[in-house]
Amino acid sequence: MSKEIPYKIYLDEKDIPSSWYNMRADMKNKPAPLLNPGTRQPMTAQELSGVFCEELVKQELDETTPYIEIPQEIRDFYKMYRPAPLVRAYCLEKKLGTPAKIYYKFEGNNTSGSHKLNSAIAQAYYAKKQGLKGVTTETGAGQWGTALSMACAYFELDCKVFMVKVSYEQKPFRREVMRTYGASVTPSPSEMTEVGRKILAEHPGTTGSLGCAISEAVEVATHNEGYRYVLGSVLNQVLLHQSVIGLEAKAAFDKYGIKPDMIIGCAGGGSNLGGLIAPFMGEKLRGEADYRIIAVEPASCPSFTRGKYAYDFCDTGMICPLARMYTLGSGFIPAPNHAGGLRFHGMSTTLSQLYHDGYMEAVTAKQTEVFEAAEYFARVEGILPAPESSHAIKVAIDEAKKCKETGEEKTILFGLTGTGYFDLVAYEKFNNGEMDDYIPTDAELEEALSRLP
Numbered sequence: 001m002s003k004e005i006p007y008k009i010y011l012d013e014k015d016i017p018s019s020w021y022n023m024r025a026d027m028k029n030k031p032a033p034l035l036n037p038g039t040r041q042p043m044t045a046q047e048l049s050g051v052f053c054e055e056l057v058k059q060e061l062d063e064t065t066p067y068i069e070i071p072q073e074i075r076d077f078y079k080m081y082r083p084a085p086l087v088r089a090y091c092l093e094k095k096l097g098t099p100a101k102i103y104y105k106f107e108g109n110n111t112s113g114s115h116k117l118n119s120a121i122a123q124a125y126y127a128k129k130q131g132l133k134g135v136t137t138e139t140g141a142g143q144w145g146t147a148l149s150m151a152c153a154y155f156e157l158d159c160k161v162f163m164v165k166v167s168y169e170q171k172p173f174r175r176e177v178m179r180t181y182g183a184s185v186t187p188s189p190s191e192m193t194e195v196g197r198k199i200l201a202e203h204p205g206t207t208g209s210l211g212c213a214i215s216e217a218v219e220v221a222t223h224n225e226g227y228r229y230v231l232g233s234v235l236n237q238v239l240l241h242q243s244v245i246g247l248e249a250k251a252a253f254d255k256y257g258i259k260p261d262m263i264i265g266c267a268g269g270g271s272n273l274g275g276l277i278a279p280f281m282g283e284k285l286r287g288e289a290d291y292r293i294i295a296v297e298p299a300s301c302p303s304f305t306r307g308k309y310a311y312d313f314c315d316t317g318m319i320c321p322l323a324r325m326y327t328l329g330s331g332f333i334p335a336p337n338h339a340g341g342l343r344f345h346g347m348s349t350t351l352s353q354l355y356h357d358g359y360m361e362a363v364t365a366k367q368t369e370v371f372e373a374a375e376y377f378a379r380v381e382g383i384l385p386a387p388e389s390s391h392a393i394k395v396a397i398d399e400a401k402k403c404k405e406t407g408e409e410k411t412i413l414f415g416l417t418g419t420g421y422f423d424l425v426a427y428e429k430f431n432n433g434e435m436d437d438y439i440p441t442d443a444e445l446e447e448a449l450s451r452l453p
């Protein structure tokens with residue numbers, strides 16, 4: 001097709017997907033079920049509904065329905081910030097002098113600054129629908145907590161956020177955004193929960209971790225009438241909601257008859273990547289098309305590339321269900337890398353199975369090279385990217401450089417999951433030349449992996 005491609009391919013409001021796409025329906029090897037940590041039997045819907053909202057439990061367990069309708073109320077909220085643009089990175093291509101065609105799907109156009117709002121609004125909606133009073137959750141760097149507080153404000157739900165203590169102290173601005181939207185924010189570990197008190201007794205002075213904040217949020221949800229726990233990544237339901245990213249990207253490409261050769265995304269718990277690749281992976285699974293799919297993880301927290309595919313706990317307190325995933329061990333405490341959203345020891349069970357079956361690849365990127373890519377990108381494309389997103393930028397630039405060497409005109413799509421305005425302390429470190437690249441040793445990894453259940 002010879003239609004001129006604009007800098008931004010916008011869709012119309014009516015093109016916001018009317019259904020989410022559930023990749024699991026097209027997978028021959030389904031992701032392994034969550035197990036009850038006590039009995040080691042698959043979690044039943046009834047057991048899960050003590051922790052999660054009923055409709056979300058249904059979505060979590062649904063492996064057969066390919067398309068699940070998006071309720072009108074959620075679509076109406078999506079209209080406030082979607083469709084998100086698919087951007088042709090002409091300026092970046094020119095600067096690199098590459099024949100590659102680079103596109104990115106930009107999810108940072110909302111106040112929370114990331115893709116997480118796509119699932120937050122869905123989870124808040126189902127909680128409201130069920131007549132609950134509120135939800136509890138954890139947040140690390142604060143993107144998920146911010147997105148969820150926005151969603152809860154919209155549906156007038158109470159929102160209790162446990163924020164990893166080190167972030168609570170280092171990121172006061174995120175905390176205040178959440179409070180502005182009406183959420184209560186507690187530094188974790190706290191004295192408020194049994195598991196928090198236990199962790200504090202065992203590790204006095206600890207600055208907390210995601211796994212620990214999850215344990216506290218689950219405890220509060222299960223001990224308070226009218227509350228459920230919600231999670232911003234890893235779970236199948238979250239990947240399902242995030243499929244709006246890929247569905248829109250695909251619709252935008254289809255308008256111009258374009259097919260990407262490779263799709264690149266950063267991987268923390270796997271939700272943005274799972275969402276971005278969803279419809280493309282569907283074609284791949286059904287044998288209709290082929291795409292190279294690349295997950296990028298931090299060298300400091302390499303679940304796919306150096307982890308084990310095994311059942312593990314999702315939290316430090318070991319009260320959550322066991323998930324079969326690529327994991328570094330629930331006892332693994334990643335180095336304080338500045339991409340807070342990528343510091344989780346495990347990975348989505350769906351992506352783990354797809355990776356295990358060879359449908360996708362994974363690579364790591366070091367922190368300083370990620371920030372080099374972020375800065376390069378900001379200077380040519382104008383957007384100040386989140387450190388997490390910059391992992392994808394780094395690998396997209398690498399692939400575009402390879403095309404320059406070989407002369408191949410590949411079409412590259414990457415996910416630009418968010419903006420980095422709340423990460424300026426990290427940028428400051430980088431600009432001052434004070435950033436380092438921590439890479440765990442084999443011995444450290446073995447130690448945490450030796451304690452898998």
Ligand SMILES: *Cc1c(COP(=O)(O)O)cnc(C)c1O
Pocket residue numbers: 113114115116143144232233234266267268269270271272273341342386388389417418419
């Ligand atoms: C949370 C976050 C991520 C990583 O989470 P996934 O579930 O792996 O997508 C990536 N980018 C941004 C901006 C985030 O906030």
